[in-house]
Amino acid sequence: MELTLKQNTGRSKIHPHKFALWVGCASLLMMFAALTSAYIVRQSAGNWLEFTLPEVFKYSTATIILSSIVLHASYIAFKRQNEMGYKVLLVLAGLLGVAFLGLQYQGWVQLMENGVPFTLNPSGDFVYVISWLHAAHVVGGIAILAVAMIHAFGLPFRVTPKRKLRFELSLTYWHFVDALWVYVFFFLTLYR
Amino acid sequence: MAHATTAVQDQETKLIEELGYDDHFHEHEHGDKFKSNFITKYIFSQDHKMIARQFLITGIIWAIIGAAMSVIFRLQLGFPDESLAWLQPLLGKWIEVDAATGVGKLSQEFYYALVTMHGTIIVFFVLTAGLSGTFSNLLIPFQIGARDMASPFLNMLSYWFFFLAGVVMFFSLFLSTGPFSGGWVAYPPLSVLPQASDGSGAGMTLWLISLTLFVVSVALGGINYITTVLNLRTKGMSMWRMPLTVWAFFITAIIALLSFPVLVSGFLLLMFDRGLGTSFYLNEIFIGGQALDHVGGSPILYQHLFWFLGHPEVYIIILPAMGLVSEVLSTHCRKPIFGYKAMVYSILAIAFLSFIVWAHHMFMAGVNPFISNFFVIFTLIIAVPSAVKVFNWISTMYKANIRYNAASLFAIGFVSMFISGGLTGIFLGNSAIDIQMHDTYFVVAHFHIVMGVAAFFGMFAGIYHWYPKMYGRFMNETLGRIHFWGTLIGAYAIFWPMHYLGMAGVPRRYYRFDSFEYLRPFDDLNQFITIAAIITFFLQILFVVNFFYSIWKGKKMTTKNPWGSTTIEWTTPIEPVHGNWPGKLPTVQRWPYDYSKNGRDFIPQIEPLGPNESEVH
Numbered sequence: 001m002e003l004t005l006k007q008n009t010g011r012s013k014i015h016p017h018k019f020a021l022w023v024g025c026a027s028l029l030m031m032f033a034a035l036t037s038a039y040i041v042r043q044s045a046g047n048w049l050e051f052t053l054p055e056v057f058k059y060s061t062a063t064i065i066l067s068s069i070v071l072h073a074s075y076i077a078f079k080r081q082n083e084m085g086y087k088v089l090l091v092l093a094g095l096l097g098v099a100f101l102g103l104q105y106q107g108w109v110q111l112m113e114n115g116v117p118f119t120l121n122p123s124g125d126f127v128y129v130i131s132w133l134h135a136a137h138v139v140g141g142i143a144i145l146a147v148a149m150i151h152a153f154g155l156p157f158r159v160t161p162k163r164k165l166r167f168e169l170s171l172t173y174w175h176f177v178d179a180l181w182v183y184v185f186f187f188l189t190l191y192r
Numbered sequence: 193m194a195h196a197t198t199a200v201q202d203q204e205t206k207l208i209e210e211l212g213y214d215d216h217f218h219e220h221e222h223g224d225k226f227k228s229n230f231i232t233k234y235i236f237s238q239d240h241k242m243i244a245r246q247f248l249i250t251g252i253i254w255a256i257i258g259a260a261m262s263v264i265f266r267l268q269l270g271f272p273d274e275s276l277a278w279l280q281p282l283l284g285k286w287i288e289v290d291a292a293t294g295v296g297k298l299s300q301e302f303y304y305a306l307v308t309m310h311g312t313i314i315v316f317f318v319l320t321a322g323l324s325g326t327f328s329n330l331l332i333p334f335q336i337g338a339r340d341m342a343s344p345f346l347n348m349l350s351y352w353f354f355f356l357a358g359v360v361m362f363f364s365l366f367l368s369t370g371p372f373s374g375g376w377v378a379y380p381p382l383s384v385l386p387q388a389s390d391g392s393g394a395g396m397t398l399w400l401i402s403l404t405l406f407v408v409s410v411a412l413g414g415i416n417y418i419t420t421v422l423n424l425r426t427k428g429m430s431m432w433r434m435p436l437t438v439w440a441f442f443i444t445a446i447i448a449l450l451s452f453p454v455l456v457s458g459f460l461l462l463m464f465d466r467g468l469g470t471s472f473y474l475n476e477i478f479i480g481g482q483a484l485d486h487v488g489g490s491p492i493l494y495q496h497l498f499w500f501l502g503h504p505e506v507y508i509i510i511l512p513a514m515g516l517v518s519e520v521l522s523t524h525c526r527k528p529i530f531g532y533k534a535m536v537y538s539i540l541a542i543a544f545l546s547f548i549v550w551a552h553h554m555f556m557a558g559v560n561p562f563i564s565n566f567f568v569i570f571t572l573i574i575a576v577p578s579a580v581k582v583f584n585w586i587s588t589m590y591k592a593n594i595r596y597n598a599a600s601l602f603a604i605g606f607v608s609m610f611i612s613g614g615l616t617g618i619f620l621g622n623s624a625i626d627i628q629m630h631d632t633y634f635v636v637a638h639f640h641i642v643m644g645v646a647a648f649f650g651m652f653a654g655i656y657h658w659y660p661k662m663y664g665r666f667m668n669e670t671l672g673r674i675h676f677w678g679t680l681i682g683a684y685a686i687f688w689p690m691h692y693l694g695m696a697g698v699p700r701r702y703y704r705f706d707s708f709e710y711l712r713p714f715d716d717l718n719q720f721i722t723i724a725a726i727i728t729f730f731l732q733i734l735f736v737v738n739f740f741y742s743i744w745k746g747k748k749m750t751t752k753n754p755w756g757s758t759t760i761e762w763t764t765p766i767e768p769v770h771g772n773w774p775g776k777l778p779t780v781q782r783w784p785y786d787y788s789k790n791g792r793d794f795i796p797q798i799e800p801l802g803p804n805e806s807e808v809h
Contacts, residue, residue, distance in 0.1 A: 016342035020419040027449040034457035047488045119469040
């Protein structure tokens with residue numbers, strides 16, 4: 001990314017990297033849209049085990065939403081030159097992200113204990129596969145936050161356009177995986 | 193003439209100097225980063241011009257492999273009783289030689305592997321990466337007036353993911369169990385169960401890895417193309433002043449980004465079924481007399497996911513070819529493209545419709561006939577924007593003073609192929625006719641002409657036309673024309689008879705046709721097709737020789753704008769520079785198709801409108 005050419009055609013437009021990220025998110029969204037559509041198609045074909053989602057998923061949903069809010073607060077602190085708030089909230093958002101993964105793991109364990117082990121019936125397998133795929137994207141998000149933390153603690157604190165852009169890119173992706181889980185959660189709750 | 197062109201060039205340089213936009217690009221020298229060495233210039237290049245050539249040459253290599261495979265299985269189909277022992281040095285154990293008679297037979301398993309690999313390679317590696325990858329990279333920054341792609345780094349990664357996908361696929365050809373052999377669509381259960389066929393084991397695993405890497409490549413490329421078109425257009429380059437090539441690449445990238453992830457999801461479930469014991473696609477299967485414990489899956493589900501990509505994929509292949517043809521035709525007809533806006537709207541309409549017709553590939557797979565009606569209607573509606581495009585190309589050529597050269601001939605050939613293949617699509621789009629036609633050579637003929645040969649013709653038109661921009665030299669024109677006429681006649685000779693085979697009910701994918709009496713009368717026709725295929729294949733070798741010979745020995749380009757084009761890629765220097773334009777970026781003053789206007793042969797896009805001139809199109 002360092003080698004990206006600086007191009008300014010003199011018009012106020014969204015930064016190309018930000019736009020590219022949005023396009024990439026749209027593409028990722030299609031993956032999940034495909035899986036949830038497959039879910040609906042498969043469900044209508046019968047032989048479909050019915051069960052309720054483990055309670056833990058509610059807590060994980062709350063956790064990831066909270067994490068998004070905290071990261072946004074960190075971003076606002078960053079823009080207001082509040083170094084302490086920026087760093088503390090950034091770390092907190094990352095920890096909440098890790099907590100989300102822990103809760104998801106608990107969810108999978110509970111699902112298994114509730115009598116819906118993996119490979120029993122496609123209805124359960126869809127829950128596993130979709131939430132695993134989502135978790136993989138959260139792992140990517142945590143890696144991005146880790147890089148953001150390295151920047152936060154490794155570089156002298158300065159609000160430059162370049163660092164603001166980097167933060168905004170991380171923030172957008174984090175919000176995206178958050179919204180993605182909210183979509184998956186409501187989908188899986190409503191289409192039982 | 194030479195004098196006049198120099199005057200025109202001076203005029204263009206002056207226009208860029210006067211009206212150009214100074215983005216201060218060349219003021220900072222970027223350290224030594226772009227003073228590149230061999231590795232960063234030719235291998236890990238981040239320059240769109242070099243990446244385009246990497247895509248093209250990789251595509252050419254894959255095209256030779258893919259086409260050679262088709263020649264081998266055509267030999268089997270045309271001459272099933274001849275000995276293929278002479279192929280043993282190349283194919284090894286896949287030619288089973290009878291010790292007593294010395295007669296060599298192509299292994300049946302490998303026949304299917306060849307058919308599968310031919311499809312996979314040509315569709316994905318050649319006509320997606322080799323065509324759209326090459327020309328999107330070359331032309332998007334050039335024609336919209338950008339210094340490079342939005343992210344040259346991701347662009348480089350896009351090529352290397354494609355390369356990696358190729359390495360994995362190539363490796364799979366040498367497995368002792370052979371590459372995947374279940375058809376390029378990889379339907380379960382054949383693609384899931386290793387015990388179903390030799391190729392469904394390690395071959396299928398590598399096939400899945402390869403195509404997943406390929407999707408990453410397409411996604412990285414597509415993100416870049418879209419962002420570049422929307423964000424990095426030079427001053428004055430409004431969307432309605434973009435050449436049709438750029439429109440086509442832009443819409444293609446959008447389709448690719450929306451459809452390829454769906455394929456990945458389909459593959460993901462397939463991988464789970466293969467490796468982790470789920471039953472998304474498997475249901476109550478007996479294999480080798482044993483019942484598997486997979487229950488509750490649906491193989492049709494995979495077909496839905498696959499064709500949700502699969503159908504847009506054919507437009508991912510054909511739209512870039514259409515864009516190239518529009519541009520080449522207009523330039524060599526010396527006429528504005530007829531119906532510029534109609535062309536753009538039909539690209540948009542095709543793109544939209546491509547997402548709601550996928551189940552016409554599944555009429556006979558057991559989908560609800562009422563749902564089929566829906567897909568029939570939308571499939572037939574696609575004929576409308578396609579026909580608009582065809583009529584516009586013909587109107588562009590009508591009464592034009594056409595310069596016949598290899599590029600324009602291939603563009604005209606594209607229109608011919610697209611009409612021939614498109615019309616048979618209307619037959620197949622009807623679910624009732626599909627009952628008779630499905631899985632026959634009629635289908636093979638249809639899609640080879642409309643998206644195989646036609647897309648290749650668009651690609652050839654593009655290569656002959658933009659070759660000077662890529663290498664600073666011209667390809668040999670005489671060889672180019674021999675290539676064109678030979679390929680046109682050869683392609684029709686191969687695929688035209690297949691329509692009759694198909695109507696007579698000859699099924700596709702069969703290893704040989706001697707099991708049923710009704711297939712016997714077609715032996716001669718099959719021999720004819722095979723001979724035509726061999727001749728056409730060697731004509732393509734002629735092209736390859738011409739291509740590589742011309743890189744070093746072709747006629748040198750002496751003027752910047754040899755075709756008298758209006759678009760701005762021809763205002764860049766003959767010797768390419770980092771950032772494309774040595775000084776200021778050109779600004780765009782008019783639409784890209786001002787040919788034969790106000791008594792002038794052409795007016796470049798960088799020239800301002802005259803006092804009484806209006807920009808009408």
